[in-house]
Amino acid sequence: MLRAAVAALAGAALLLLAPIATSPARAVAEPGCDFVDQQGRCRFRVESPGSPGGPSAPSAPGGGGSDVVRVCTDWKDDVIDCVNELGTWSDARGCYMELADPQPPFEHAVWDGRTDGVVYRCTLPNPGTSSWWTVTVWLPTAQPGPAPRELAEQAIAEMQFRAGQIGMSPAVDAPSVVGLPTWLWIADPDEHTVGPITRSATAGAVTVTATGSLEKVVWDMGDGDPVTCDGPGTVYDPAVGGEGSPTCGFTYGRSSANQPGLAYPVTATSHWVVEWAGGGQAGTIRLHLTSTAEVRVAEIQTLVTRG
Template identity: 40%
Template sequence: MRRLLTYGFLLSLVSAGLLFVATGTSHADTVCQVTDPLTGECFIWVEVPGNPGDPGDDGPEDTGSGKACYWDPGKQGLSRPPAGPVPCTSEYGYWSNNYNCYISAADPQPPAGDPSWQGHEPGDGAVYVCFQPQTDIDIRIWSQDPPPGADTGPTPREVAQMAISQMNLRAIDIGITPEPGADDVGIVGMPVWLWVKNPDSHSYGPITESASAGGITVTATARVEDITWDMGDGSQVTCRSAGTPYEPSYGRQASPDCGHTYLKSSSTESGGKYTVTAASDWVITWIGAGQTGTIRLNGLQRSVQVAVGEAQVLVQ
């Protein structure tokens, strides 16, 4: 049985959401490849290995676009029924995330002077029925224009990408032996250590941000899943940790978790050095609108150059 409520009670139950879009930029040493023609800002980009739900590498799958229409009991201080997606249209009208109900125009419209008009005259806007099948609450609201439907708004995944843009994710600072510089030369056959120099939440994670749009609030948490090191000699090394910073006391030991050994000199390379590039593979998990998902993001990379020479043996 429907429960008919007045507009005054509506104010204590429903607050219309405000749309905002947070913008941010991915940081890396490379030149921006995609720029917004209106603002000149660099777009953040998400590279998905296949469609959401398809397996990528051996890391977490990229999953979940999310449904744009959802029921949120928390807007009314309720605990049930639990939050989750709902059909965007039904016999009761179209779903509004902002009002947390199905919207339809009252038919017939109330007579002049009815409290539902909130002091307006018939013909000035319209009175709408806001019905929640979850609670059987039936509310009359006045609006100058038809309340927006949730099906035209962003999906939870798109709101999660707004949260990602607020994180200001950037490429790692590279730690490597030999240390990049004119006087520091590595030796063929000697272990090279690789690590994330001074990792923080923006370069390695974890970092959590929330964003809201179209009546949806999503919280996303990002962390680096692995780092692929292109060593410049045709080899790639994938490390699933931040690596171990080298200390002189380690001598000629190999890195316990992230390293490489050059088998030839860099003397034939441009400038006599190998270009080493570290590319971060991020995994972002999001939750909101009673739904969850995972986003894979890569493309953040940084490069340094290192010299590697042959050991010279002197024969008396």
């Protein structure tokens, strides 16, 4: 009842703040993504080691400093899996490489009279079609398989993280109000937006398992200091009236009448921690994904008259 009354008063207040009444508040926004691959999966940034919470610049796989999840592309520059049932993608050869097991006999033409080295199956995309074809290639030495860290990145790619949609109260069809507690939460909670989530990747005899957990959500409300919440927040319950959220909330101190677009830009950045282990190694990878919204905030004016 309290929020309904406040919303009604806010509607009346908008008559005094006419520019704010041009459109309803947008309290649920579609998430964004730095890069989406051909399968519609979000390719996200990995934070710099030793700099938790900060964005990183991409660098080549295996390079120093910051790094990103490896992205493999075929001859058409379409994004493909770096590791799958065909083997491990080789950028140099443009095919999936897998050690032939068993090795063909020395009489096979691929050996060309040699008796040393190893034979690999090289599976290539067939240009112009969706099919693949396989050839055998001889190499002087066995090629190293993907490092456990690379397999961890493949497992993370299979998690298909999404930036969660922004949920807020007051509802989308009413502006927020100065002095009224605003509840904040992730509106589409599942394993891809709030976790936990576990995936594995295997190459040969090595399996790496990674588990991602949502560490925190940092909300920038566009008016004041960011709000840090230790989880996805709590969905607003009308039964509590005008009380604040028990887990994640904010109270606006000024209207948005003077803001560009007459609204505050709101961002919700989900910070993830992914723990992985396998192949005799273990590590931690930190990720962050951000959603945005625009929120209009009204201020209720009190008129005192002599009666």
